[in-house]
Amino acid sequence: MITYKECGVNIDEGYKTVSLMKQYTESTNIPGVLNKIGSFAGMFELKGFNNPVLVAGTDGVGTKLEIAFKMRKYHSIGIDCVAMCVNDILCQGAKPLFFLDYIACGKLKSEIAADIVKGVSEGCIMADCALIGGETAEMPGFYENGKYDIAGFAVGAVEKEKIITGERVESGDVLIGIASSGIHSNGYSLVRKIIEDLNEPFDEKTIGEEILTPTRIYVKSVSKILEKFHVKAMAHITGGGFYENIPRMFSKSFTAVIHESSFPVPKIFKYLMDRGVEKNHMFNTFNMGIGFVICVDEEQCSDVIRELIQMGEKAYRIGYVKKGPKVVTFE
Structure with a gap:
C-alpha cells in the first residue's frame, strides 16, 4: 500500500507547521478579526468607514529568496512579502486591514515555514494589519528540496472621497x-x-x-x-x-x-x-x-x-x- 508520505508529502509536518505558526498569526490580531487560523477562510469585519473602497494588492519576493536559502535566514523575507503588498496599496491612500500568505516548497520543514511566517507577522505588525490566513503547499518534484516560494495578498480600505489618484497634481508641486x-x-x-x-x-x-x-x-x-x-x-x-x-x-x-x-x-x-x-x-x-x-x-x-x-x-x-x-x- 502506497501512502501520501511515501510520495513526498508529510501531513504530520503540515500539522506541526500550522501549530508553530499560530503564535505568530495571533500576535497580529486587530479589531475586525472574527476568527482564528484553522478555519476554511479568514473573516474580517469592516468598521470605522462611511463610504469604503476596498484596495487590494499582491506580490512576492522574487529571487531575493535565493539569498535567504544560501544564508539559511528566512524570517526577513516574510517582512519583504508584506512590505511589497502594503506599500503598494498605501499609494492609493488605503489603510491595510488584513494579509494572507502563500508558501510553497518541495519538502516542508515546519521550523523554516514558521520562521517565514514569523517574519510575515512582524511585517503585519509594522503595517498595523492582521494576518488572517494563508496556505502552505508541499509539492515534491515541482520545487527542489530546500527551496521555498512565498507570495502575499493584502486588502485595505479608504474612504472613497479620500482615494489618492494623482488627479490634483499641478506643475510646481x-x-x-x-x-x-x-x-x-x-x-x-x-x-x-x-x-x-x-x-x-x-x-x-x-x-x-x-x-x-x-x-x-x-x-x-x-x-x-x-x-x-x-x-x-x-x-x-x-x-x-x-x-x-x-x-x-x-x-x-x-x-x-x-x-x-x-x-x-x-x-x-x-x-x-x-x-x-x-x-x-x-x-x-x-x-x-x-x-x-x-x-x-x-x-x-x-x-x-x-x-x-x-x-x-x-x-x-x-x-x-x-x-x-x-x-x-x-x-
Missing part, C-alpha cells in the same frame, strides 16, 4: 522622497549575478546580510501624513526604479524632475555601480535609496518633511513636477 532600507526586493537577478561571495565583508557585516535587509514598511508614518496634510500622489519605488514608478503617480501628463544630489545614495548601490552597472540602468532597476515618494504642494513641503523626520524617517525634497511628457528627468 514638490516631490518628497523617504529613504529606503537598502535594495528592498527588486533587482536581485542582477544582484546575484554581481555578488558571488555572500560572506564578503561589507560595512561591518557581510554583504549577504546587507542585501538580505528587509524592505521598509511605510504604512504607519505615511498614514499619519495623510491625516494631517493634503497629499496629491504617492509612489512605491519597486521594480523599474525611478523611471517606471514615479510617472505612475500622475493621472495626467507631467514630468518629474529629480535633483540627483538631494539625497544620499547608500553604499550598496555604489558597490554595484563600481562593478559595472551603468548609472541610468541603476535608476531604472533599483530604488537608489528612496523607497517611497510623496507629492505635495510647495507650501506643505517643509512641514511634511519635518513631520516624517520626527517619526524616525529620513526624508528629502528630491524634486518637482512640471508640464511635459510622463517621464523622469534628472538635474
Whole structure:
C-alpha cells in the first residue's frame, strides 16, 4: 500500500507547521478579526468607514529568496512579502486591514515555514494589519528540496472621497522622497549575478546580510501624513526604479524632475555601480535609496518633511513636477 508520505508529502509536518505558526498569526490580531487560523477562510469585519473602497494588492519576493536559502535566514523575507503588498496599496491612500500568505516548497520543514511566517507577522505588525490566513503547499518534484516560494495578498480600505489618484497634481508641486532600507526586493537577478561571495565583508557585516535587509514598511508614518496634510500622489519605488514608478503617480501628463544630489545614495548601490552597472540602468532597476515618494504642494513641503523626520524617517525634497511628457528627468 502506497501512502501520501511515501510520495513526498508529510501531513504530520503540515500539522506541526500550522501549530508553530499560530503564535505568530495571533500576535497580529486587530479589531475586525472574527476568527482564528484553522478555519476554511479568514473573516474580517469592516468598521470605522462611511463610504469604503476596498484596495487590494499582491506580490512576492522574487529571487531575493535565493539569498535567504544560501544564508539559511528566512524570517526577513516574510517582512519583504508584506512590505511589497502594503506599500503598494498605501499609494492609493488605503489603510491595510488584513494579509494572507502563500508558501510553497518541495519538502516542508515546519521550523523554516514558521520562521517565514514569523517574519510575515512582524511585517503585519509594522503595517498595523492582521494576518488572517494563508496556505502552505508541499509539492515534491515541482520545487527542489530546500527551496521555498512565498507570495502575499493584502486588502485595505479608504474612504472613497479620500482615494489618492494623482488627479490634483499641478506643475510646481514638490516631490518628497523617504529613504529606503537598502535594495528592498527588486533587482536581485542582477544582484546575484554581481555578488558571488555572500560572506564578503561589507560595512561591518557581510554583504549577504546587507542585501538580505528587509524592505521598509511605510504604512504607519505615511498614514499619519495623510491625516494631517493634503497629499496629491504617492509612489512605491519597486521594480523599474525611478523611471517606471514615479510617472505612475500622475493621472495626467507631467514630468518629474529629480535633483540627483538631494539625497544620499547608500553604499550598496555604489558597490554595484563600481562593478559595472551603468548609472541610468541603476535608476531604472533599483530604488537608489528612496523607497517611497510623496507629492505635495510647495507650501506643505517643509512641514511634511519635518513631520516624517520626527517619526524616525529620513526624508528629502528630491524634486518637482512640471508640464511635459510622463517621464523622469534628472538635474
